[in-house]
Amino acid sequence: MTDAVEYLTAKRTVDDRALNRRVWDRFVAALDATARRTDRPLRIVEVGTGVGSMIARLADWETLSGTVSYRAVDVDETCIAAARDRLPEWLAAAGYETETTADGVIVATDATTTARFEIVLEVADARSIVDEADAVIAAAFLDIVDPDRTLRAIRGMLREGGFLYAPCTFDGATHFSPAHPSDDRIERLYHRHMDELRDRPGSSRAAREVLERAPEHGYDVDAVGSGDWVVRPRDGTYPHAEGRFLDHLLETIDGALADYPADVLDPAVRAAWIDARRDQRSRGELRLVSHHLDLLARVRPDE
Numbered sequence: 001m002t003d004a005v006e007y008l009t010a011k012r013t014v015d016d017r018a019l020n021r022r023v024w025d026r027f028v029a030a031l032d033a034t035a036r037r038t039d040r041p042l043r044i045v046e047v048g049t050g051v052g053s054m055i056a057r058l059a060d061w062e063t064l065s066g067t068v069s070y071r072a073v074d075v076d077e078t079c080i081a082a083a084r085d086r087l088p089e090w091l092a093a094a095g096y097e098t099e100t101t102a103d104g105v106i107v108a109t110d111a112t113t114t115a116r117f118e119i120v121l122e123v124a125d126a127r128s129i130v131d132e133a134d135a136v137i138a139a140a141f142l143d144i145v146d147p148d149r150t151l152r153a154i155r156g157m158l159r160e161g162g163f164l165y166a167p168c169t170f171d172g173a174t175h176f177s178p179a180h181p182s183d184d185r186i187e188r189l190y191h192r193h194m195d196e197l198r199d200r201p202g203s204s205r206a207a208r209e210v211l212e213r214a215p216e217h218g219y220d221v222d223a224v225g226s227g228d229w230v231v232r233p234r235d236g237t238y239p240h241a242e243g244r245f246l247d248h249l250l251e252t253i254d255g256a257l258a259d260y261p262a263d264v265l266d267p268a269v270r271a272a273w274i275d276a277r278r279d280q281r282s283r284g285e286l287r288l289v290s291h292h293l294d295l296l297a298r299v300r301p302d303e
């Protein structure tokens, strides 16, 4: 069994490769332009922050000017606890000096520039928080929530002209290789489970739905591009913890398929597919391509 913290930690390097750098660069340029226009700290809210990978990535990849006031929210307290635990080390690895204040704010300062993060980690439901942010980050999030309700809620958290960066939003393709005769059927049923069966919101076509509906919710889409997960072995082993990432994904798919009655999916067909995939994973032969879109949208000024 993998847990959410292990899965999200293993996902970081998969996302590092997947993120669409054109959309990322537009996002960072927008952050930078906002920071230069104002003398107050840049305000970022991240919804569904998980273990804090995006904060570590921003610190590691970019040098933002001035202070970033970063509010990172997740409904799962084990994720927030893991973020609190790991971020100081990840930020130190990115060249920051860090300290945690008595009230739990992680302050990270880059000694060579003016860059400084003040990070508040918070257990909360993202759909009910109030803020006035310059940017909201929702990574791998819009596909597990109700898109209309969440787009509305995020718009309410943003200042006029503020922007939403939503990378890693699932867009309806989960391909494993080598090919297996049951692949098409398994993929169809796995995606149908996201759309119709599971007892929580989300959609297998979330990214295209968000793209379509963003204008109705007062956003202009600035940039969009593919951010596909590609996981493959090198010389029979998976880099970093990506083998565990595959284990978790296979477990999720198996759990979804188990919800179908036998007249829809014969348990023997499911077992044969999952056993074959687990064998390939343990031999270091399994590969994955999963299609996502990265989106950057800006709140349209009131007319």
Ligand SMILES: C[S@@+](CC[C@H](N)C(=O)[O-])C[C@H]1O[C@@H](n2cnc3c(N)ncnc32)[C@H](O)[C@@H]1O
Residues within 6 Å of the ligand: 008, 011, 047, 048, 049, 050, 051, 053, 073, 074, 075, 076, 079, 124, 125, 126, 127, 138, 139, 140, 141, 144, 145, 168
């Ligand atoms: C797929 S994970 C993505 C985590 C992180 N953004 C990343 O890409 O590594 C989705 C996260 O959203 C959190 N989540 C789900 N519903 C939420 C809600 N309504 N409010 C806040 N967090 C939520 C989950 O606990 C989980 O950590």
